[in-house]
Amino acid sequence: MTTDTLSDRILNGERRALARAITLVESQRADHRAEAAELLDQLRKSGRQAIRIGLSGTPGVGKSTFIESFGMFLTGQGLRVAVLAVDPSSARSGGSILGDKTRMDRLSRDPNAFIRPSPSQAHLGGVARRTREAVSLCEAAGFDVVLIETVGVGQSETVVAEISDLFLLLLAPAGGDELQGVKRGIMEMADLILVNKADGDLRPAATRTCADYSGALRLLRKRQQDPDGYPRALMVSALEEAGLTKAWEDMTSLVNWRRENGFWDRRRADQARYWFEQEVRHALLSRLETAKARSHMHQLGDEVAQGRLAPGIAAETLLAALGQD
């Protein structure tokens, strides 16, 4: 299939063409990279935008159930929904968090939903690029909402936050000291904290957890891109499909406010510039990733850690050696 045909079929919203294009952007082959660049350049002109929603939460908070419920809620509103995942660990575990589509049984059969498992790529830089490009493809294919799930490994939240328009943190109810599982820095990226499982016996604990996090959010500095009252914590029950209307209302209010006040466009422009600069830095620093450079760096690092060499002198030694290659 030519790039032109593929491009037309994506703009037409054809799911198989979209799936094929995502496979293309995931490839590392040089000819595939060139083809992907051409395709993305053609599709960029469509100017279509989705609401990109990043979603984070530790295992056990009910992320799959939430995506299924929330996705079905959105398609029920007449919206088309794509679900992607950022999972730099999947290379190690050999699987992918969304691979088991049976966990999203209803959503995966919904014609207005598109679920794409995370590919096996070890490198966070590669995962970031692939996800950004897959998001662009979904936007060109006319999806209204793109959900980007992260498993909370390493810096994947930062990647997702820099791709998303909104960032959601999903939590489970817990009491007192059990609440310690939130990763440092994640709470501070959240636009909305959703306390899931606010149903049955867990409802009182969810209420308390929600109040605790509301309190903690108030301790953080107000961000320029937020209207009054954001970021906020809400209760939902993915199981009972409760609280989803309110959560979606809050999301659209935030989106509309940011659109009206210029923060939406500014954030997208800042993100594009960020990714450009990241790609430049990534390419420069990749010179340290050759087997030879890594081995030399590790060896000098040992000397420095043991106090036998000053950091500055060791750095000069390494760079001189790199320059000679």
Added chain:
Amino acid sequence: MTTDTLSDRILNGERRALARAITLVESQRADHRAEAAELLDQLRKSGRQAIRIGLSGTPGVGKSTFIESFGMFLTGQGLRVAVLAVDPSSARSGGSILGDKTRMDRLSRDPNAFIRPSPSQAHLGGVARRTREAVSLCEAAGFDVVLIETVGVGQSETVVAEISDLFLLLLAPAGGDELQGVKRGIMEMADLILVNKADGDLRPAATRTCADYSGALRLLRKRQQDPDGYPRALMVSALEEAGLTKAWEDMTSLVNWRRENGFWDRRRADQARYWFEQEVRHALLSRLETAKARSHMHQLGDEVAQGRLAPGIAAETLLAALGQD
């Protein structure tokens, strides 16, 4: 003065020699850099270690008063105390936060204290290196405690945390929504949060603030390098010199626990390796800092931000141009 003489005088604890050596490590001149490297290499062999304490807090929390009181408390215990500052903004403001030594009137006249204002350097990388080297000089000069103050601009807290053995966050009492001033990410680096001004009318508010932050700290994930009960929040009054004994007891308990459990040495070794790797990356990325590269990057960044060019293609263009220089 030869490097040997300077080295001997520093090991002898002479303040003027120390001040002169810090001026040397602050210099950008190539011959000074070489001399500084030689000096640091000689002094490294002394093996002397201080307790390095990083201190952060927004303006108005009483940081100068705290440093004065806490410094006097430490010298009162027979300890020698050095005070340094990390202030990447001082190049802009033209001054330095510790420049006004009159704010630390008693401490600056104490023969067992050494206060060094922050130099005017715009570049955070330069500030980080200078501060690390100044800390090493103070350790060689036999100081028992090195206090490293940061003004909380940009990433200076991360720099200070990666230089310090302990990281303190100083807060002022506040009520409810006034508490929003804590910068994202700072709370999570703190080993101890000190709520200052726990005196007079502000005492009830300080008690409440301390309880709020104790609660917020419990929401964070427990760190491996902490014994039970850390990080914690405490009340102090720099003005009335109250709570300082307890704060110092908590610091020394934490230090002793980390020493006994191997975290002290491991952290120092990790920090040395971190700074080595940072220096390598810094030197590589400095190739983007030439006037020509910056101008080209800015121009391509504009194209990307306006959606006229994809980030990946723009990055390839820039790197190809860099390679031709």
